[in-house]
Amino acid sequence: MKEYSYFPGCSQGSSAREYGESAIVAARELGIELAELEDWNCCGASSAHMTNHLLSVALPARDLSIAQNAGGDLVVVCAACYNRLKLAQKEMKENPQLAAQVEKIIGADPRFSGEIRHLLDVIMDSLDLDELKSRVKKPLSELKPVSYYGCLMARPKGLLEEVNYENPEKMDKLLAALGAEVKPWSYKTDCCGGSLSLTRTDVVVRLVNRLYEAAEEAGANCIVTACPMCLANLEMRQAEGTLQFKVVHEIPVFFFTELIVLALGNPRAEEWLGKHLVNPRPLLKKAGLAS
Amino acid sequence: MNKEGTAEKKDEREEIKILAFLCNWCSYAGADLAGVSRLQYPAKVLDVRVMCTGTVSPYFIIKAFQEGIDGVLVAGCHIGDCHYLKGNYMTAKRMRFLKEALNVFGIEKERLRLEWVSAAEGEKFASVIRDFTEQIKALGPSPLRKDREEVAKV
């Protein structure tokens, strides 16, 4: 069992509870123990970053100083948090002046010497895919997912641990190992509309609808993501697309961690199915993966 | 047996013959490339290498038909690619005139063909020969040749 510090992020406790919970379970199944950072604070997400650059560094900096005390590497599951934490670390490393300024603000040394890693990367690096295959109890063979990273995990360049930031493949490989028939598509790193969800719903509906269309065109029957905001936007705005564009999409969206748990035959996977705004049961039933 | 023999003989007489004038720089090279690429075409064609199609005199073509050739191909560089600047341009002009003149001799103008084949167009050369052979086969032996054979018999 390998232990990491863990930064859950706000939504994993509420709107993306299925992500937060499945992440811990999936990690444990694969021999990774996630220890939550004590008294962490919100990274500021897009709002800080978009309106106050210094704030967008200082908020995650406080978390980083906590992580430094905890020692080791820091694992993140939310794409937005991953983006903010990692960029804050990078900026302060490259700009000591900024680091000093932030140190004053938060009253602690913000320099984190460990690595900030996304759970997907941690899993894929610690795993032998063949071994994983052999551990699969319920192969996802009827699932035809497309992988969807969204923009926050993939950009800027160098954020992702994969070289091809335009066409990352780790999630594809993972899902294929779980038995799914992964469909290639060109929309893995497209933006879902992000924080405009509440304010410019029209824009987001349009973007989300575009993603569904592309997924269907690719022959997919579900979308798999690693970002709570993407999942929220995709699920919340699916029905609205139906009204606006006169097409019905019924494509469930999963977190990759949910599918790991499901495929490994852990019954807890059932718990989260009910939390989805787009009901995944009909598909899973048809696939013989749920009752 | 005798019957068969004559049939064979007839066949031989019916068999067509094509003469191709190929310019040294493009079409001859194109024919070389067809060879190097092992592209297959019917063996009814014999070729004469000339430095430029510009040198192909109308007299050569008429002579060829007189000698019993059933189809004449003149092939040179594409317009603008002539090694000698404008030889093929002259040829094109001359051939247009000649085709009309052939009618006067009672020769179908389809029996004379002008083609531009570059040194890279091995495939084109082969298909031109295939196509032209079919065309001449369809037309049958040249009327001039029949005349001549008739005359010879008499």
Added chain:
Amino acid sequence: MIHTLSTSLDREIEERSGEKARLCYQCGKCSTGCLFNFAMDILPHQVMKLIQYGQKERLLSSGTIWICASCETCSVRCPNGIEVSRVIDTLREMALREGVKPAHKSIPLFHRCFLGNIAATGRISEPILMGSYKTLSGDLFSDIGLAFNMLAKGKIKIIPEVMRRREEVRKIFKETKK
């Protein structure tokens, strides 16, 4: 028609963001890659051009700076290595700082609510965020069904999760406002 041109805006942006809009040679990649361009009044490559011309007011009052979702597609594609999204972030920040009336007022309002929520509790709590945003924007009824749905699925916690040392976060807000 543009009458007054100046190069000072470009320098100001460079100072704030390290990005040099003047390097832009108008290849257009930022604009053609932007998924939000249909909702923008000034396209990203035109933002670069207008910065070169020093058209500050026009940019700060544009809708583009609010529509941009910071997805950074433009930045990774720019052959001149300009972080276009960073430039737009900077323009947005300048607009807020200078109190320019935003073209899409709901968006800065949302950000304010979002940050206010963090400042108060250290973390985001969706009901509080939604509640405050909806009240302030006056857009009370859209998404109401959604909210109920989420509530029913246990996706919204009524009792917000709160961190302990909230004063540390509040200090951060205070210090970074300066």
Added chain:
Amino acid sequence: MATKRKGKKDDTVDRAARNATKESPSSATEEETEKAIVEPEKEGEGLLGAVMVVGGGVSGIQASLDLVNLGYKVYLVDSGPSIGGVMGMLDKTFPTNECSMCILSPKMVEVASNDNIEVITLAEVEGIEGEKGDFTVTLKVKPRYVDVNKCTGCGDCTAKCPVKVPDPYNAGLSFTRNIRVPFPQAVPGAAFIDPLTCRYFTKGKCQNCVKVCQAKAIDFDQKEHSREVKVGAVILAAGFSPFDPRLKPEYGYGVYPNVITSLEFERILGANGPTSGHLVRPSDGKEVQKLAFIQCVGSRDTTVKRDYCSSVCCMYATKQSLIAKEHLPTVQPTIFYIDIRAYGKDFERYYQNAAKRQGVRYIRGLVSGIRERQRSKNLLLRYLDEKGCMQEEEFDMVVLSIGLEPPRGIKPELGISLDSFGFIQSEPFESFQTIREGVMVCGAGQEPRDIPDSVTQASAAAGKASQLLHSKRYSLLTHAEYPPEKDVSGEPPRVGVIICRCGSNIGGFVNVPEVVEYAKTLPDVVFAEERIYACSQDAQEWIRQIVRERNLNRLVVASCTPRTHQPLFQETLRTAGINKYLFEMANIREHCSWVHMQEPEEGTRKARYLVKMAVEKARLLQPLAEGESEVVPKALVLGGGIAGMNAALALANSGFPVFLVEKEEELGGTARNIRISQHGEDVKIYLSDLIDKVEREPLITVFKSSKLVELGGFVGKFQSLIRDADGRETLLEHGVVIVATGGKIHQTDEYLYGNDPRVLTQWELEDALSNGELPERNIERVVMIQCVGSRDDEHPWCSKVCCTEAVKNAIKLKESFPATDVYILYRDIRTYGFREELYQRAREMGITFVRFEDGHKPQVRRVGEKLQVLVDDAALMGERIAINTDLLVLSVGIMPNEDNRELAPMLKVPLNADGFFLEAHMKLRPVDFSTDGIFVCGLAHAPKSIDESINQAVAAAARAETILSKEKIITEGIVARVAEELCSGCRACVQLCPFEAISFDQDRKVAVVNRSLCKGCGTCTAVCTAGANVIQGFRFDQIIKQIEAAGKAWSG
């Protein structure tokens, strides 16, 4: 690994060779026919008359051919298995759309058949020791595993090799086998084995190829070895490597099958490519209708550290669009671009024609990334249309216009230096000279450049080498020594026929013994026999022997194509004491056995008649004399600008006297108005140095205030009359003419020029800048307007230099007065090649660029104290911008010299539609005229920058030197001749000859052919109604005999 199996085509008699022949007694022993090496002369001790050329692309090939023609032994080294470079892979070339292979392969054959060029393949340079004039180059030579001297290129081994590999010649779009001849026209035309994929090397067994190779050419014992070669100079011509588009992942290359590179597309277009020129796409072989090009992939891109422009991709995308339409008229090509860089000669016209008449759609703005439709594999591209609206459009295929990168394997350890991108660095004004003396550079390995510019630079590099080594000219050349030619004119024809089996290539399909028996029955045939490999070295000895023993006076070889093998057999015949024109070939391989493999009987029958036709012609062959004419080893250079002076100096450096005629009172020309070069060097200093050198050079005679009034004679011996301002005339005699009469500045009255003192030209600005005449406080702002008098209906060309000039001056201005704002109003910024760095620097410094659309010229008016420029900004969808300015600077274009109109007829050379001189061949003979002995360089040819003019000048000098260095010019035997007694005086031929080789003798009323001018095309003979005009070697009666023989085929 020497490639010395082809015969040599020697059309020159040089001084050293003559000396050598004089000294040796001329009895025809066998030793004599061996090549003799002439002892080096005493003078110029320590220099070596040999040059190594590294890289066998078009530039390396040109340099090699120039060098042997200049009298040096050449080692041509290529890291690949064949020479040819990228040009050998191209389908057509811009801006003439000529077939690339058609024009390249004759040059490759020339290399292969020249005894004094040793081609060394699969080799790289490890080190260059020593000093200029005396280098020792160490090569690492990889094994080929096939003996090039034995391999006949038959391809039997390929057919049997079990290992399939992607074919690099087809850019990996098709498969070939591990052992193969690299491509049909390869030189050497021999197979090679890649040990990395060969089954024998990887698995220890196979050797299929060994089993089938009848020539026993395969040799698995070859080892990698190093080799030392001593040469006097080295020319680096290693070309470029293509950019790997995987570094721009947004375009999905390698992920989406229908996204391909331009080089791959070039192969798809190729008639000899993987799809035989059918425009189909990789994913499903479907015909392509909607085709997109994305420009600048891996160029002008900081993020991948390629901050330069690749110079050729705008034009090749245009070309590929046009060719695609030619292949498939329904195809709809779209080019997405930033600036269209159509800067070269005739490029603008080519581009405008594509855009306006040929339906090529140009859309400004790059697509950001590519998405793929999963079912159709079509590609989705998003772009902004001309109204600024976002569009998403589906395409069948997308071509990435990939950039040119530095060559691999050329390292600083060779004593040279590489620039920041890795290209080979050269001197500012002499781009062909590296920092190491005696080591020259040419082609795309120095800076991305197109074929004509590469060829020009190659000639210049060769010329530079010659300037260094000219005292050792001819010292290392090998020469065949010939026994005296036997007079056979009175004898009845005695024809010998040799039928080659070419292993099983001919023998496997054609019944060779039957053909031999048939040949024996033909009239005048006294000898007929078969031979397994007629071209092998031992066969040549055998041929000489039978010619002598059987007393043959005509020879027919029935084997492969005369295009490659005729020179070899002619050489053999000549060494047997028989005139080389008493030879005829029948091509029973390429034109028979290989194309009729499935009908061997008909093939055999055809072979018989091909032999008969050859014999019939051979019976009528007559010995032909090669013409000789004297060379006056002096040159006339017209024009004393930078180009003219450089050409004159180059020739003088090689030891030839030069007459330099300048119409003005002083030397210098246009460049007197330029202060700084694009590299920031002081042009004034360079120019005064140059003038000084020219005036002090004893071999150069300068005629100032003089003009040419009359030119007579022809190559080798021209007479010219020049007249000075006072009417004094001088008659000069010389062997060559170099035209360097330059161009001039466009005189404009637009934009208040001449009307307001604040409106200047770039030259006037440069002057003011360097004289310190610009007081800072008065100029808050400067506006520049581009394309003044260029790229419009009246002047449909791009002046090439003015974008760089404007950027350069703007930078200078900004450096002197940092507070001054500079605006440059442009249509396309054409800072090609490394000039892009200047453009980048200008932007970095804060110089602002404003683009306006064609047809929306800026307006200028006076407003108070200031000038006001109104421009409709294209980036802002035509929104008007008013810029108040203190200075307005016009980038006026380059015009042709009016004197050209008067010179062209005098020199008998053509002008193009714009009034610039028209070279012999846009691609491969950029400084020659089709009239032999006359050359062109500088602005007389087309607009170009100083360094490009110098390139061309030195190149023109080198080309001229190939003539001047000969004592006599030998002209081909195959020329026209008019039988005066038959000539009716109709003059039809006089008008038709494309080379103006026929004149009309007014006294005798007959046409007369000047054999020095005649190229032997035969056009004249076809129109001669009297049959008086004949072309030797292709005589009327000879062809008639061939026709008759053909007529009797199948029955006789």
